[in-house]
Amino acid sequence: MRGGQGRVEVGTVSVQATSGRGLTAEEWAERCLKHIIHVGEDANPLIRDQALAYQDQIRKVLVTYMDRAIKSNRTTLYNILLNQGHKDMAEILLKL
Numbered sequence: 001m002r003g004g005q006g007r008v009e010v011g012t013v014s015v016q017a018t019s020g021r022g023l024t025a026e027e028w029a030e031r032c033l034k035h036i037i038h039v040g041e042d043a044n045p046l047i048r049d050q051a052l053a054y055q056d057q058i059r060k061v062l063v064t065y066m067d068r069a070i071k072s073n074r075t076t077l078y079n080i081l082l083n084q085g086h087k088d089m090a091e092i093l094l095k096l
Contacts, residue, residue, distance in 0.1 A: 025066035029059050 006017045016023065016031070023031075036058060039051045074093045081090035 025063045025070060028066055029062035032062055033059055 007015060014031075016027065018027075033055055037051060037055045039048055039055065043051065074096065078090045078093045081087075081093070
């Protein structure tokens with residue numbers, strides 16, 4: 001069992017808690033990366049360095065596209081709320 005701040009792992013189950021918010025694109029990217037790329041602690045240092053560099057590149061791509069997906073979803077929600085006459089609620093989405 002490994003644990004960290006606000007996080008507990010048991011086997012293949014992990015929990016990451018936040019308070020008053022959902023996970024950020026960066027936090028989701030980290031979780032996703034663990035399923036895409038695993039860098040073994042005993043890996044050859046040259047291979048390990050290359051894998052970690054690749055992981056950093058993939059992280060940037062994931063965060064970029066997750067941010068775009070979030071903004072796109074907010075645009076959809078904004079338009080739904082606006083079309084149903086809830087301009088005040090629609091405007092809240094623009095502030096997030």
